[in-house]
Amino acid sequence: MNYDLRTLADRAELHDLLLHLCRALDEHRFDDLNSVLTQDATGTTRNGTGSSRDVLIAQIEAGNKDYARLLHRFSNVLIEVDGDTATIRAYITALSGHADSLVPASRGYGLSRIKAVRTPDGWRISELNVEPVFVVGQ
Template identity: 80%
Template sequence: MNHDLRTLADRAELNDLLLHMGRALDEHTFDDLNDVLTPDATGSTRNGSGTGRDILIAQIEAGNKDHTRLLHRFSSVLIKVDGDTATIRAYITALTGTAESLVPTSRRYGLMRDKAVRTPDGWRISELRVEPVFVVDEDTVGA
């Protein structure tokens, strides 16, 4: 494992990409994902697969815009840098809910496997892959 200053700085910037993504989702500022994804990004989420940043942002927005309360958390983040490319593996927890209640209406857990590239504007995600692992809808708990 390489721990030189450049690699550590790259890993910090790549980790920040995840934080910016989570903030954009939670705060419904989906246009901010333009600063996270490459223009030609590909991806698959629970809302489908697509190619192109605009298509991916539309899919992400469609899956999140109707939830007043959102909370996305990334954990067990593993980042591997190889020159101007990188891979990011992380667990993602997503809670959704309504303004009327502090109790989530659903909990989703997934595994994120992303690829990133260094661009003139910094690191950007070029491939976004979210694999669902568990989904818990509050009305089905105990059913």
């Protein structure tokens, strides 16, 4: 494992990228995903497989827009940087609920496998894959 200053800075930026992803979801700011994903981003979520940023954002929004309360959390984050590319492996917890209840309508637990690339605007996710492990509720 390389712990030089450049790699540590990259890993911090990549970790922040995950936080921006969660914030965009939790706050229903789906347009903010444009600054998280590359234009040609691909991936698989619980709502299917997407082959562009617009398709992925539409999938993500469709799966979350009907819930007033959202909470997404990454844990056990492993970031590996190799020049201008990176891989991220992390567990994701997603809680979804309605405005009139503090009890989640559904709870999802999965494994995220993410690829990221360095762009002129900073790190962006080029591939976002979420494998469900457990789903409780809807």
